Amino acid sequence: MAEMEILIQQCVNALSLGGTYALLALGLAVVFSVLGMINFAHGEILTIAGYTVFFAIVGNVPPILIVPLALLVAMATAALMERIAFRPLRGANGTTLLITSFAVSGILQMLFQNLISTRPRPVPISASLTGAFNVGPFHIGVIQSLSIFATFAMVGLLTLFLKRTMLGIAIRAAAVDFPTTRLMGLRANRVILAAFAISGLLAGVSGLLWIAQRGSVDPLMGFLPVLKAFIAAILGGIGNLTGAVIGGFFLGAIEIGLQAVLPESVQPFRDAIALSLVVLVLLYRPQGLFGAAHSVRP
């Protein structure tokens, strides 16, 4: 029974970590599918969502408003990035956009360090989130469950949006063939802005889940998760939305799996082993698990 409980526990952990990666990877993939660029400043959106929560708590914003506020700020940040940094470079090649996104990331990290603090800021998490509940004989963490639920809810909502609304269909069309999407009379800027806003929303949700687990926010906290999400997106097939989600869960499963099975002395090499496994997968499937999206870009 004890083994069973550990197994269930690890599965919940894997789904929860994988879900956070999946949401971030999905955000990267939505923008990549439309613009052909990886936005490495994606992690700073996550950080901004975290700081929004920190300042909202400090400023006594009613708790019920904190989550919507953080998500709104995350979306606005992504939209502003597009408007200020990327729109002037429309039509530039992927490398230029990639380097620009590094610059945006660096500038934001510097601003956090100079305007807020280089030290982590505590985000007090309410006790109701840090606890666990029992399902039969199993203890399930509240935050973990929340992560899993949020991941599936966001993936579900995004799927509905992409299938049912004109803007959603337009984003999918733009991912296939941008110039032809413009021939439909769709405004390129609106489609791209919408893609960024969605990626911001996804980064915001993963940001909230991330800080709920850490209990603090610091200027550089966005880097690692976005790197993992990038790996997940590549693993799934870059620009492929389904692939990004599966890639996220896959990476989460590898990491948690290794954590569970590796002996104590090998644990420091966990990330190296996880990444080696990713390299192995890519050696056999260079296009990723689900194949990269091919498309005609703006």
Place this chain on the structure above:
Amino acid sequence: MPLLEVESLAVNYGPIKAVLNVGLTVESGEIVTVLGANGAGKSTSLQAIVGLLPIQQGRVRFDGHDITGESTERIVRRGLTLTPEGRRIFAPLTVEENLRIGAATQGKGGDIAALWDQMMELFPILASRRKQLAGTLSGGEQQQLAIARSLMSKPKLLLLDEPSLGLAPIVVELIFDLIKRLRGLGITILVVEQNVHQALDIADRGYVVSGGSVVLSGTAAELKTSPDVQKAYMGHG
């Protein structure tokens, strides 16, 4: 006043000066064809007219407005659109989604239902393929979908770039029949073709483009009997 007036158009395609001097007019209600060999600058001209490629020199006037340098989305909203070469349907989207996005300019009005019915009447094959992914259609069906998708924006003038390219003769027949029927619906047509015989059969007038410039123009009947056209494109002579 012509519906479309293109004046000494020059367009680069990447580093290549693909179009040097193209001038043409299309009157409302006409079918006009643009003929020419591969690489003559026909497709490049069409793409520049709808704003997908920047215009280096010259003017484009449509429906009384100077549209030179306007964005594609704005031009499409004015009632001028292009069914691009190679169809360019959205393969991973369903037939229905392809058509729905074609109507993106139509707003929330009730017109879309009427447009939809009209398309199903014009293209009965699409009605039975509604939920199918566009990429799984045959070439002829994809071409019909591409034209239907363009029609969903209710164009006054439809530019067709090589609609018969790569299609079986019987399907080519069907596409040309369709173009004639579109005129009956009040849509003016400018069609670029390599299928010279059939293009001149349905067109009122035509232009011949060579090396990036218009070298010949006239009524369809004049072009059919022109020794230059016969020699270059019809294998006579």
